[in-house]
Amino acid sequence: MLNVLMLGIGQCGNRILDAVNRESFGGSSKLSKYYSRQKFPSRVETLAINTAVNDLKELKFTAAKDRLHVPNLHGVGANRSIGKQGFWDNREMIMEEIEKRGDFDIAFVMTSASGGTGSSFTPLIIHELRERYKNITVVAVMVLPFREEGSIYLQNAAFSMRDIMEVESDGIILVDNQYLKRLSGDIKTAYDKINDMVAERILFLIESLDSEMLSVTDLGDFKTVMRGGLGMGTLGFYESDKKTTSLTSAIEGSIKPGGLLYPANVYEDAARAMIIIQGSRESLDVDEITKSVEKLSSKIGQVFKGIVIKKGRPKVLSVFTLGQVPDLEMLYAQAAQAIQDEKGRKTRAKKQLDDAFAYIEDLEEIY
Amino acid sequence: MRLIYLVVLALLASPILLAPMAAAASDDDDEVDEEITSREFSFRAGDGVKIGDYRVELISVVSVMDGLIEVKVWRRASDFEDWRVMEDHRDASFDDGAERGGLTLTVIDIFDEETVRMRAEYRSDYGYPQKYVTERAMAPKNLPKLAVQTTVDRTDISSGDEVKVTITVTNTGNDTARDVTIQDSPPLSQFRYLAGYPPKIKNQLSPGESDLAVYSMVAVTEGEVNMPATVARYADSKSTIYSASSPSISIEIKPKRMPDLVLKVDPPVPIKRGGEGPINITVENNGDASAYRVEVKAEVKSDGKSLEVVKGSLDESFFEIPPGGSETYSATVKGSRSGSYAINLKASYQGDGEMIQKETAFEVTVLEREYKYLYYLPVLPILIIGFWLFRRYKEYKY
Ligand SMILES: Nc1nc2c(ncn2[C@@H]2O[C@H](COP(=O)(O)OP(=O)(O)O)[C@@H](O)[C@H]2O)c(=O)[nH]1
Ligand SMILES: [Mg+2]
Numbered sequence: 001m002l003n004v005l006m007l008g009i010g011q012c013g014n015r016i017l018d019a020v021n022r023e024s025f026g027g028s029s030k031l032s033k034y035y036s037r038q039k040f041p042s043r044v045e046t047l048a049i050n051t052a053v054n055d056l057k058e059l060k061f062t063a064a065k066d067r068l069h070v071p072n073l074h075g076v077g078a079n080r081s082i083g084k085q086g087f088w089d090n091r092e093m094i095m096e097e098i099e100k101r102g103d104f105d106i107a108f109v110m111t112s113a114s115g116g117t118g119s120s121f122t123p124l125i126i127h128e129l130r131e132r133y134k135n136i137t138v139v140a141v142m143v144l145p146f147r148e149e150g151s152i153y154l155q156n157a158a159f160s161m162r163d164i165m166e167v168e169s170d171g172i173i174l175v176d177n178q179y180l181k182r183l184s185g186d187i188k189t190a191y192d193k194i195n196d197m198v199a200e201r202i203l204f205l206i207e208s209l210d211s212e213m214l215s216v217t218d219l220g221d222f223k224t225v226m227r228g229g230l231g232m233g234t235l236g237f238y239e240s241d242k243k244t245t246s247l248t249s250a251i252e253g254s255i256k257p258g259g260l261l262y263p264a265n266v267y268e269d270a271a272r273a274m275i276i277i278q279g280s281r282e283s284l285d286v287d288e289i290t291k292s293v294e295k296l297s298s299k300i301g302q303v304f305k306g307i308v309i310k311k312g313r314p315k316v317l318s319v320f321t322l323g324q325v326p327d328l329e330m331l332y333a334q335a336a337q338a339i340q341d342e343k344g345r346k347t348r349a350k351k352q353l354d355d356a357f358a359y360i361e362d363l364e365e366i367y
Numbered sequence: 368m369r370l371i372y373l374v375v376l377a378l379l380a381s382p383i384l385l386a387p388m389a390a391a392a393s394d395d396d397d398e399v400d401e402e403i404t405s406r407e408f409s410f411r412a413g414d415g416v417k418i419g420d421y422r423v424e425l426i427s428v429v430s431v432m433d434g435l436i437e438v439k440v441w442r443r444a445s446d447f448e449d450w451r452v453m454e455d456h457r458d459a460s461f462d463d464g465a466e467r468g469g470l471t472l473t474v475i476d477i478f479d480e481e482t483v484r485m486r487a488e489y490r491s492d493y494g495y496p497q498k499y500v501t502e503r504a505m506a507p508k509n510l511p512k513l514a515v516q517t518t519v520d521r522t523d524i525s526s527g528d529e530v531k532v533t534i535t536v537t538n539t540g541n542d543t544a545r546d547v548t549i550q551d552s553p554p555l556s557q558f559r560y561l562a563g564y565p566p567k568i569k570n571q572l573s574p575g576e577s578d579l580a581v582y583s584m585v586a587v588t589e590g591e592v593n594m595p596a597t598v599a600r601y602a603d604s605k606s607t608i609y610s611a612s613s614p615s616i617s618i619e620i621k622p623k624r625m626p627d628l629v630l631k632v633d634p635p636v637p638i639k640r641g642g643e644g645p646i647n648i649t650v651e652n653n654g655d656a657s658a659y660r661v662e663v664k665a666e667v668k669s670d671g672k673s674l675e676v677v678k679g680s681l682d683e684s685f686f687e688i689p690p691g692g693s694e695t696y697s698a699t700v701k702g703s704r705s706g707s708y709a710i711n712l713k714a715s716y717q718g719d720g721e722m723i724q725k726e727t728a729f730e731v732t733v734l735e736r737e738y739k740y741l742y743y744l745p746v747l748p749i750l751i752i753g754f755w756l757f758r759r760y761k762e763y764k765y
Pocket of ligand 1: 011013112113114119153192194
């Protein structure tokens with residue numbers, strides 16, 4: 001059985017974590033926590049970390065003991081420097097809280113790339129996890145901002161992504177709010193929907209890695225996939241309805257843009273992939289699966305396949321890393337532009353002030 | 368002194384002078400060759416001086432440094448009126464000057480923004496200069512006047528609390544206040560300044576206008592603090608400097624707020640052997656700050672299964688208990704052997720960065736077997752479900 005640590009950091013991370021906890025209650029009913037028990041496929045420990053008490057209070061399905069408030073006198077705002085300082089000031093307290101939950105094989109650290117708390121804590125926490133746990137696989141789940149959220153968010157996203165790369169996580173799973181916002185009208189429901197999608201996929205992944213699979217994929221394979229390409233990728237998902245029963249089209253569906261959490265052209269950009277198919281024994285035709293995965297391999301390269309027998313309609317999860325990320329490059333260009341603009345504004349303002357001061361140069365106050 | 372000489376001289380000379388003058392007057396009626404006298408006097412802005420029918424009024428001192436004043440000279444019952452800016456030590460003729468029956472005025476000295484010494488030359492028959500007060504002087508002067516008010520949003524605080532200071536400066540005068548600056552006492556060591564310090568306000572305030580500056584600070588020590596007055600300096604149109612200040616404020620900083628948890632247990636009803644009984648525990652915060660990460664742990668002094676917890680737990684944790692707040696939880700214990708069992712409850716919690724421990728103890732008595740409470744049994748499932756729901760609620764309540 002796998003020992004899984006799931007950390008949700010900052011508001012966005014907290015909420016996704018809450019979605020994971022809700023999912024584990026089985027039903028989607030608000031009252032499920034009163035009559036049902038949380039069931040995780042593996043030993044899963046969840047911990048929501050935040051500097052904002054209110055964000056923690058907002059959660060519904062995460063036990064009180066799994067919400068860790070990091071006191072930071074004036075909050076973090078969207079300032080990553082303050083955030084980092086806040087982490088250093090409370091490092092032992094935070095790590096103790098994690099360490100007392102035992103040993104772990106894999107950790108998912110979930111956060112928005114663009115906020116203050118999550119984006120600044122996450123690289124540091126990943127670093128600490130690496131130092132303290134010998135054989136842990138650490139995967140960051142990073143949520144990219146809506147591009148119109150402003151220059152500070154863009155800039156935070158750019159720098160936090162770089163920080164994450166530097167601390168050498170085993171991989172980054174990208175989730176793009178901008179790309180996914182088409183799913184829903186208003187922001188609130190979009191958030192909920194995105195969070196549910198992420199939660200469902202990650203739980204599916206954990207369950208698959210921990211199951212007796214017909215075709216073997218395990219944590220090692222997952223790690224291999226995540227370390228491929230640029231070390232970042234995303235998840236695709238497809239759940240077949242009654243009409244499309246063909247496994248081939250289900251597998252293809254799981255890598256179609258519509259099913260991804262981050263816009264990518266899998267056939268062209270993917271470096272390594274893992275396809276996990278879940279379904280009832282009758283519905284799974286191993287030959288058909290093997291054939292269509294081989295077809296994929298010929299285009300992408302290394303593709304691992306996993307088959308899990310479970311009651312219900314066939315579901316397919318694709319995990320892949322990318323060799324190129326044009327959308328992220330665009331975000332960096334936007335961030336750089338935003339930083340330049342900001343700098344320009346500052347210098348202009350400074351210059352105006354200096355010009356104003358020039359009027360009183362060499363003068364003294366007279367009374 | 369000089370004046371006395373002149374008067375004496377005039378008195379001595381008059382009998383001698385009068386004769387030839389009378390002769391001259393009869394000689395030449397029109398071309399009266401009156402003597403010119405010269406007299407000095409000081410007057411203040413707004414004062415006037417009568418010399419015969421002439422009136423000389425000092426309107427204002429334009430500049431002490433440059434030696435400029437403004438005067439108005441006019442003659443009664445005529446339409447002669449002359450406004451002029453005069454430079455010191457320079458003769459100025461009014462109404463054609465003294466030689467022609469008018470005045471010749473010279474500024475001898477400018478003492479300050481208000482006071483000027485002047486020499487007037489004129490025909491001696493105009494008499495001595497006489498002072499009078501002009502209407503202008505009686506009208507209120509146009510001067511700026513600032514009122515400074517310093518307020519804090521709270522005077523009763525504890526170390527670590529934030530205080531917002533508002534400085535309001537209002538121009539209650541009737542001229543623009545210029546070069547307005549405010550000086551708040553040098554930063555007080557009892558506070559750490561957060562934002563807005565040092566306070567700044569507008570450089571100029573028109574009559575009636577007011578401006579305010581706000582800053583916030585956090586108390587870092589305890590005790591009585593006297594915030595000295597805030598001083599505003601400003602100048603009027605002539606660069607005269609004035610200052611105004613607010614009354615000082617005293618603030619009492621109380622010691623840091625601390626949480627103080629009290630563990631309370633409803634005295635447990637004795638349970639019968641083999642029976643179960645609820646234990647209700649209340650954690651009350653009687654302090655004045657939130658207690659965080661409250662962890663209650665129970666230690667049951669019982670060998671094995673004599674007394675055991677069957678539903679819920681005597682251990683609980685709460686993320687936060689606000690001051691004045693309390694949390695209640697329950698557990699059900701089952702007694703298998705009669706006797707008294709001591710239970711120790713320990714609460715540890717975090718207040719202002721340090722861990723605090725509190726303890727309490729109580730006893731649960733298990734009676735000999737007895738069946739007369741049997742009819743309570745049907746109620747039990749409902750109670751258990753209630754407890755269970757409540758416990759779930761607590762578990763997910765943050
Ligand atoms: N997908 C998703 N994104 C969110 C959610 N809440 C906030 N965000 C995004 O996260 C970013 C703000 O970061 P946030 O997590 O609030 O900051 P932090 O609490 O300081 O770490 C913005 O780009 C938001 O669009 C959420 O519930 N779901
Ligand atoms: Mg936020």
